[in-house]
Structures are given as structure tokens and as C-alpha cells.
Amino acid sequence: MDQWGIKADRVDQLLTLSKDDFNPRKWRAGDSYWLLRAKDSARGAAFFVYEPSVAEYVLFGLGDSLFVRKVERPKVTKERIVGGKIEGSLYATLEKQGVSPAVAVKLSEVYAWTIDFFRIQVGDRFEVIYEESYVDDSVFVGTGKILAARFFHNGKSFYAFQYQNTDASVKGYYNQEGEGMKRMFLKAPLEFARITSRYTMNRFHPVQKRWKAHLGTDYAAPSGTPILATASGTVVAAAYQSANGNYVKIKHSGTYTTQYLHMSRIGARIRNGARVQQGQVIGYVGSTGLATGPHVCYRFWKNGRQVDPLREPMQRADPLPRSLWSEFEPGMTARKAVLDSLSKE
Missing domain, CATH: 3.10.450.350 (Nuclear Transport Factor 2; Chain: A,)
Incomplete structure (x- = not known):
């Protein structure tokens, strides 16, 4: 100067x-x-x-x-409505419509407990009503809340409607019947990845070069991708082991335990006895231990027996209180009509 x-x-x-x-x-x-x-x-x-x-x-x-x-600068908020069939990926489909990638991220967050976004298929369909922010009424500056959405996947429609009561003591996303979208467990330990190996009793191990059971689900992702605790609980192991590499094991209740293998490193302050929250970063994707490439092997125990988490039914969070139904229903009904009209186009 x-x-x-x-x-x-x-x-x-x-x-x-x-x-x-x-x-x-x-x-x-x-x-x-x-x-x-x-x-x-x-x-x-x-x-x-x-x-x-x-x-x-x-x-x-x-x-x-x-x-x-x-x-x-003063901002104005506008509602935008988009929909379409999945072509390759949700990102690609939204990009073709000139929609910010942030919408894909927000949708994955809304449906994190109900839809496994690593298993969506070409031909699945979505409709979404969301907020966009502008300055000078025409310059786009960001994406706001998802207000309502419908995702058609595996032959079933999944609705989600944003709701908050007047004092914000009740807020979140609910389906058309007032059931909460949240569940005890997230569908996956990563926000974005792809499944490379499912839970199976007979898989050819790429390192040991022999057929054996694979009692976990592998999610491939770039090294350093954050790994999330799929439910709240207490860390019972955070260590290195020759086959597992760097790993974390979390006990969630008397019934459920999860484990996350092959981390490049374990997250800060993640140690035995630490309390973690659902969605908290507990480590980062890597290829330590018996691994041929960067991924996380996600393992899931129910009553001491390893099971396939993708087939395990999960309890929903608390539903919308019936005393608030009269506030929730009019907005939900109006937005559902808009979503349904898009699905027929």
C-alpha cells in the first residue's frame, strides 16, 4: 500500500x-x-x-x-425444485441440471440412516425442494436447507420433510407419517465411497491368496477420507494389529459393537474408554495391515456374533410428537404434492 x-x-x-x-x-x-x-x-x-x-x-x-x-451483502432465499432419474451417480445427475454439488451432500446427510448411497442404481429417482441464497437477486452464493425430498430406490419411495417447531425444541427430518429419519446406526461409515467387497462366507482374499469368510463390508475411498462412528458408544479398542492395521472398535450397547479396520491413522483423542458420538470422525481411510489399497473394512456384531450390517433392521429415532402433527401436516402435504407431481413427469 x-x-x-x-x-x-x-x-x-x-x-x-x-x-x-x-x-x-x-x-x-x-x-x-x-x-x-x-x-x-x-x-x-x-x-x-x-x-x-x-x-x-x-x-x-x-x-x-x-x-x-x-x-x-443482503441475501435473498429462494426455493428451487429439481428431480430426475439417476444417470451414473447422484453428483452427475445434479450437475447436468446445473445444481450445486452441495445438494448431493445434503441429501446424503438427510438419508444417511435410511438409504445406502453407495448402492443407488441407474434408474433410481429423486425429487427435492431446497433453498438457494442470492445477492442482488441473481448472483448465486450458496445452498441452504433441504426442505423436502423423495428418493425412489429399490422399488420404494423414501420421503423426508424438514420440520422445526416454534421454540426449536423439536427439529429434524420426518417422513409423511411423522416418523423420524434418524436411526441408531448410519448406513455406512463414510460419507462417500463405493462398496468393493460385501459380507460373505466365501471370498478370495487378495493378500493371503486363499478362499475364506469375509465378515465385513469394504468401502473404498481415497487415503485420508474421514471415517465416521456409525453410532454413539464407547471405544473398547484403538490400536494396531498386523492383519487389521490401525483399527478402532466401539461398543454401542449390550447388543451392538462395530469395528473399523486398515486406517491410515486413528483420530485425535480416540482411545480406550473414550465416548464417541454418531457421525464423529474416529480415523482416516488407509491401507495398513492386510490390505491392497485404501479402504475401510466395517465389521458389525450383534449379541457377540458378526452379521451383515446392510441386512440388519435398525430402530428409528423418536417420531414427531402427535401434539405437533397439526403444525407439520399442512406444509408436509403441500410439499408432498409437489414432489409427487414431479415424479409423474
Whole structure:
């Protein structure tokens, strides 16, 4: 800023003032900025404006009294409705319609307990009503909440409707009958991956080169992908073993236990006795132990016996209280009609 007559000591003062609003290390080549000069004869620098994104800017006052102010541009929220048949992947299908990839992420979060997104197929169908944010009424700046959705998978429709009561004491996603979308266990320990080997009593082991039971489900993903606890519980093992590599084992109740193998590293503060929450990162995908490539082997015990988690029925979370049905039903019914009309196109 020296070229505009702003000396180094004043720049240092501005950076000190801006520590809560502006990080100079995040300044990137190509970011927009403006220098506004005073209207007097001296034409001295009066304001410096830096625009980190189209949604906000940082105003630096360069007069006698220095100041820094972060300003968020006014946003408007619009509802958008999209739908279609899956072609290759949910990402690809949404991309063809000019929809932000964030919608795919949010849908996977809504349905994390009910649909295994690693098993969706070409021909499955979705309809979704969601929020988009704009500045100046036309410049897209982000995706908001999923308001309602229908996913048609394996011959069945799965509806989800967002609801929050007036004091926010009850909130979440519910189906058309008021049942909560959440269940005790997530469908998978990764947000995005692909199943490479299912639970089976007879699989050719790629490292040991022999046929043996594979009592787990393998999810391939890039090294370093976060691995999530599929349910809340207590860590009973977090260690290294020659076959399992780095692994974590979690006891969820007197009935269920899960295990996650071949991690590149175990997550911070994940140790024996640690309490973990559903969806918490417990480690990262790797290929330690007997593994030919980066993946997580997910194992699942019920009453001390290993079972296939993809075939295990899971209890739902609490349903919507019946006292709130009169608030929930009108919005749900209207949005369901919109979703159903799209599915017939």
C-alpha cells in the first residue's frame, strides 16, 4: 500500500484491527479489491475495499481514525425444485441440471440412516425442494436447507420433510407419517465411497491368496477420507494389529459393537474408554495391515456374533410428537404434492 501513501506502521495497525474479520494469509491472486480516494484536492486514499467473495467484503477506513469492518451483502432465499432419474451417480445427475454439488451432500446427510448411497442404481429417482441464497437477486452464493425430498430406490419411495417447531425444541427430518429419519446406526461409515467387497462366507482374499469368510463390508475411498462412528458408544479398542492395521472398535450397547479396520491413522483423542458420538470422525481411510489399497473394512456384531450390517433392521429415532402433527401436516402435504407431481413427469 506504500504506492498509495499508506505507510507500513498504518498497515500494521489495520492488520491488528482486522484480526477478527480478515486473514491476510487467505488473500488469493485474482481476488477483487478497490481503492477509494477522497474528493478533495489531495486525492488521498480514503478507503480500501477487499472482496473475499461475492457475498461479503471488508472495508478498511484509511482516514485519521483507522477502522476495519466486515460487511455481508443482503441475501435473498429462494426455493428451487429439481428431480430426475439417476444417470451414473447422484453428483452427475445434479450437475447436468446445473445444481450445486452441495445438494448431493445434503441429501446424503438427510438419508444417511435410511438409504445406502453407495448402492443407488441407474434408474433410481429423486425429487427435492431446497433453498438457494442470492445477492442482488441473481448472483448465486450458496445452498441452504433441504426442505423436502423423495428418493425412489429399490422399488420404494423414501420421503423426508424438514420440520422445526416454534421454540426449536423439536427439529429434524420426518417422513409423511411423522416418523423420524434418524436411526441408531448410519448406513455406512463414510460419507462417500463405493462398496468393493460385501459380507460373505466365501471370498478370495487378495493378500493371503486363499478362499475364506469375509465378515465385513469394504468401502473404498481415497487415503485420508474421514471415517465416521456409525453410532454413539464407547471405544473398547484403538490400536494396531498386523492383519487389521490401525483399527478402532466401539461398543454401542449390550447388543451392538462395530469395528473399523486398515486406517491410515486413528483420530485425535480416540482411545480406550473414550465416548464417541454418531457421525464423529474416529480415523482416516488407509491401507495398513492386510490390505491392497485404501479402504475401510466395517465389521458389525450383534449379541457377540458378526452379521451383515446392510441386512440388519435398525430402530428409528423418536417420531414427531402427535401434539405437533397439526403444525407439520399442512406444509408436509403441500410439499408432498409437489414432489409427487414431479415424479409423474
